[in-house]
Amino acid sequence: MEKKLGFNRVGLLAIIMMFWFVISFITNILGPLIPDIIHKFNLEKLTLAGFIPTSFFVAYAVMSIPAGLMIEKWGEKVVLFIGFLMPLIGSLLFAFFHNYPVLLVSCFIIGLGMAMLQTVMNPLQRTVGGEENYAFVGDCSQVVFSLASFVSPLVFTYYVVHPMSFAPEGLPWISLYFLFAFILIAMLIVVLITRFPKIELKADEKSGSKSSYFELFGQTKVWLFAIGLFFYVSTEQGIANNISLFLERYHGFDPHTVGASCVAWFWGSMLIGCVLGLLLLKLIDSKALLKICCTLAITLLAIGLFSNGSIARYALPAVGFAMSLMYPIIFSLALNSVTKHHGSFAGIMCSAIVGGAIGPLLVGLLSDATSSLRTGMCLIFVFIAYILFIAFWANPIVKNKLITNK
Secondary structure (H helix, E strand, O other), X not given: OHHHHOOOHHHHHHHHHHHHHHHHHHHOOHHHHHHHHHHHOOOOOHHHHHHHHHHHHHHHHHHHHHHHHHHHHHOHHHHHHHHHHHHHHHHHHHHHOOOHHHHHHHHHHHHHHHHHHHHHHHHHHHHHHXXXXXXXXHHHHHHHHHHHHHHHHHHHHHHHXXXXXXXXXXXXXXXXXXXXXXXXXXXXXHHHHOOOOOOOOOHHHOOOOHHHXXXXXXXXXXXXXXXXXXXXXXXXXXXXXXXXXXXXHHHOOOHHHHHHHHHHHHHHHHHHHHHHHHHHHHHOOXXXXXXXXXXXXXXXXXXXXXXXHHHHHHHHHHHHHHHOOHHHHHHHHHHOOOOOOHHHHHHHHHHHHHHHHHHHHHHHHHHHHHOOHHHHHOHHHHHHHHHHHHHHHOOOOOOOOOOOOO
8 A cells, every 4th residue: 555655654644743743832832922922012901812812713714715725726735835834934923023913913824824734634644544544543643732732831931941042031932933933944844855645635525515505504503513613612722821821810820830831731631631532432422421521621610710729720721631522522423413515514613613713802801891810711611501502402313332242
């Protein structure tokens, strides 16, 4: 098979995992940066801080469908190259011109590139790994993605504690954006010198006709599932982007050390949950497991928001563990609830990732309106409650296969 395709499968899979690490490493740096951005750029309103992840995730809504068309027209190598070039431009832009308006533009440009990369990565790893290994390779990429999200805030802490000589006064973490640029240049070189197999998009990876979208939009369950995924990403970003700021404001923890560590462990606990979930999904029906996850998330979030600092610093990151299986379960319940147009439905569900743009903004708006970040973060209870509704309401045609005793 490898000789027929003309590539080294193991080597290419290693490169793909490296790509996923870089994507996550850059994507999830915003959480630990938010408190410093608020202080250094004098953002009086939390709504302004909410615009930062908004500018990033809006790019997903703008670029996800065009990126799929670009793969079909130009091929995977061109899309990969442009996908890494865009965040390079965005990183250098903010590295040299570090102010709030430029940060928003930088986040949007980086988001455009990340949307392109994520669009091409899934079909690429299916082609390279083989369909028979698709699930396993997908799980490996999720582990690598979560690992990079865990490492990223720790690197932020390192640069704050050990500032580079070229970093501007009071902004030692700007060095991160030079690091991003260096890594992205390396990725561009890797893309140029690597021979990738041609991607043939499967039916469930292609966007369908206009009629398929109209048919899906006419079904209530399509809207309900899409809103569920929208609220999941709203929850994820609403927590990750506010943990450090919350612990600083209400408990006086240093955002450069304790705050960044808690953001790291939010993603780290999600990684642990993903690994454990591989077993749990074989033992427990996905709907029942989603109910457990939602209940646990609500409980941990309540403890984190209303307990003392010594408890909150552990409870809030632990919410990531409870959330770890929500995304794959919601997505699978959705696609397993329709008999056709899976590609179009998947596209609609991916567009719901724009929740990462809206959720933090809504939290910021409520926080400003009530002069309380704690009240603003209580909005996340509504997001999780809706996902819990999905767990009770969903009625998939195909259920997850469980291990049964004969």
